[in-house]
Amino acid sequence: MKFVLVTGLAATALIGVGIALGPHDQRESVHTATPGDPAAASVNDLDRYVTRTVAHLTRTPGDWQAWAQLGMAQLELARRSSDPARYADAETALRRSLKVQPQDNAAALTGLGALAAARHEFTTALSYARRAVTVDAYSADAFGVLTDACVELGRYDEATDAVQRMLDLRPDTGSYARASYLFELRGDQARAVDLMQQALAVAATAGDTTFALTHLGELAFNTGDLTTAAEYFHRGLARTPGQPALLAWQARVQAARGDLPAAVAALRTVTLTLPTVDHLAALSDTLTAAGDPGGAERTDELVRASTRLPAGSSGTTDIDLVLFYADRGQASQAVTRAAALYATRPSVAVESAYAWALHAAGRDREALTHAERSLRLGTRDARAHYYRGQIRLTLGDRAGARADLHQALAINPHFSLRYAPHARAALDRLKDAA
Numbered sequence: 001m002k003f004v005l006v007t008g009l010a011a012t013a014l015i016g017v018g019i020a021l022g023p024h025d026q027r028e029s030v031h032t033a034t035p036g037d038p039a040a041a042s043v044n045d046l047d048r049y050v051t052r053t054v055a056h057l058t059r060t061p062g063d064w065q066a067w068a069q070l071g072m073a074q075l076e077l078a079r080r081s082s083d084p085a086r087y088a089d090a091e092t093a094l095r096r097s098l099k100v101q102p103q104d105n106a107a108a109l110t111g112l113g114a115l116a117a118a119r120h121e122f123t124t125a126l127s128y129a130r131r132a133v134t135v136d137a138y139s140a141d142a143f144g145v146l147t148d149a150c151v152e153l154g155r156y157d158e159a160t161d162a163v164q165r166m167l168d169l170r171p172d173t174g175s176y177a178r179a180s181y182l183f184e185l186r187g188d189q190a191r192a193v194d195l196m197q198q199a200l201a202v203a204a205t206a207g208d209t210t211f212a213l214t215h216l217g218e219l220a221f222n223t224g225d226l227t228t229a230a231e232y233f234h235r236g237l238a239r240t241p242g243q244p245a246l247l248a249w250q251a252r253v254q255a256a257r258g259d260l261p262a263a264v265a266a267l268r269t270v271t272l273t274l275p276t277v278d279h280l281a282a283l284s285d286t287l288t289a290a291g292d293p294g295g296a297e298r299t300d301e302l303v304r305a306s307t308r309l310p311a312g313s314s315g316t317t318d319i320d321l322v323l324f325y326a327d328r329g330q331a332s333q334a335v336t337r338a339a340a341l342y343a344t345r346p347s348v349a350v351e352s353a354y355a356w357a358l359h360a361a362g363r364d365r366e367a368l369t370h371a372e373r374s375l376r377l378g379t380r381d382a383r384a385h386y387y388r389g390q391i392r393l394t395l396g397d398r399a400g401a402r403a404d405l406h407q408a409l410a411i412n413p414h415f416s417l418r419y420a421p422h423a424r425a426a427l428d429r430l431k432d433a434a
Contacts, residue, residue: 046077067097068107075115082274090115106136113145117152120318122345125149140170147178154346156185156377173199173208177215184219185348187378193219210240217249222382224412226253244274248282256414260290277303277320281327285418300328322353327418331361348374352384355391364394382408382415386423393426402430 053070057063071093078086094115097108113128126149132142143166150159160182166175176199184192196219200212217232233250237243251266267283280303287296303324318341325334334357341350352374358367371388375381389404405423408415 043077043080046073046080049073050077062100064097064101064105065107067093067100068105068111071097071108071111072114075111075118079118082276084119087115087119104135106132106139106142109135110139110142110145113142113149117145117148120152120345122149122152126153138169140166140172140175143169144174144178151178151182151185152345152347154348156182171198171202173203173212176202177212180215180219185377185379187380189219189223189380206239210236210243210246213239214243214245214249217246221249221252221256221414222412223380224414226256226414229253242269242273244270244279248279251282251286252414252417255286255289255417260286264290264292271299275302275306277306277324281320281324282417285416289417300324319349319353322357326353326357326360329360331357335361335363342370348377348379348384352381352387356387359387359391359394364391367391368395380411382411383419385411386415386419389423390426393430398430398433402427405430 050070050073053066053073057066057070060066071090074086074090074093078084078090090111094108094111098105098112101108109128109132113125113132116122116125116128125145129142129146129149132139133146136142143162147159147162147166150156150162163175163178163182167179169175176195180192180195180199183189183195193216196212196216200209200216203209203212213232213236217229217236220226220228220232229249230253233246233253236246237250240246247266247270251263251270254260254266255263263286264283267279267286270279271283280299284296284299284303287293287299303321307321318337322334322338322341325331325337338350338354338357342354351370355367355369355371355374358364358370368388368391371384371391374384375388385404385408389401389408392398392404393401405427408423409420409427414420
């Protein structure tokens with residue numbers, strides 16, 4: 001299928017609770033609310049909305065629309081608090097809505113699809129989204145969930161069709177962001193930036209604005225443009241001081257510029273607020289670069305300890321855990337997790353992580369197959385090129401390794417505090433041996 005997305009003034013409107021995806025699963029959720037939607041409010045307002053709605057449903061248990069709205073509010077609270085324990089409340093409300101109104105209930109089906117996507121159960125999300133768009137072919141929310149599920153299942157042509165329909169219905173922050181990511185996957189950086197700038201221009205809430213600024217900064221950083229990236233992160237933090245994702249990206253800029261103490265301080269703040277695997281791994285790598293291997297090891301142990309907790313294997317950290325284990329000599333754990341992920345979720349991001357896990361385990365022939373597939377869309381992903389370059393080098397393909405390592409550094413010389421120096425050193429060795 002020819003990859004074409006058309007955006008313009010002829011389309012209209014808005015999205016509900018959804019998930020915006022990005023490279024290596026690092027994009028945070030985006031929510032663009034309809035007018036009067038309680039999910040556009042603060043967490044305290046959301047809590048009050050939930051309390052009022054529960055009271056209303058106690059009196060009027062047959063209000064299926066209120067049950068669906070309650071479920072979506074609970075899902076939004078789970079997202080904002082990074083507390084997956086709230087998913088159970090969301091599911092209860094959404095299923096109650098569907099029980100009361102089993103026919104023509106696109107809202108509940110869409111909500112259950114969004115919940116499945118939040119849990120990284122993308123096959124289930126796809127099923128609910130397809131049912132929802134069958135019931136209501138004008139539901140932009142449902143097409144958003146359909147887009148997300150298709151992206152994570154590696155169904156990129158279907159994702160393109162779904163996001164085009166979403167854009168036609170409602171060109172808002174959520175639809176533009178999804179379209180931006182699909183262009184990013186296809187290697188069209190200029191169009192990806194343009195669409196994310198449109199996402200910023202139509203941002204309807206403070207959260208949408210912060211989201212768009214964060215990902216504009218991320219797009220800039222991923223091309224090595226530290227100045228532009230820093231400007232976007234600064235603008236975002238001026239609006240939302242202390243926002244963890246913005247602070248973490250700001251820390252990456254600081255580290256890339258050589259200000260490791262500032263980067264460590266920022267990441268310590270982030271991990272106190274949101275101790276996810278990606279943030280803890282970034283702190284560990286920064287501590288290592290700053291000459292504190294003891295601090296790095298203590299940080300790594302926090303990740304290992306978290307995986308031993310009942311909620312430690314949450315889907316929100318799955319790719320990050322694969323890379324964490326692969327980077328730290330725990331190849332068996334990395335391969336086991338990556339194989340399970342790939343079986344149910346064959347996205348290019350998962351293929352890249354799987355390739356690196358297999359390389360860590362010394363299975364480079366298999367690794368190369370997945371490394372090749374991870375770049376099949378033409379994605380300009382410096383880390384994926386680095387992974388393939390190292391795999392090729394191990395297999396004795398010096399010309400291929402040289403090309404990939406050069407490409408990784410050309411795309412973004414700051415792509416990894418851990419591995420960018422390795423890429424430069426390997427290139428130097430390859431040049432000397434030529």
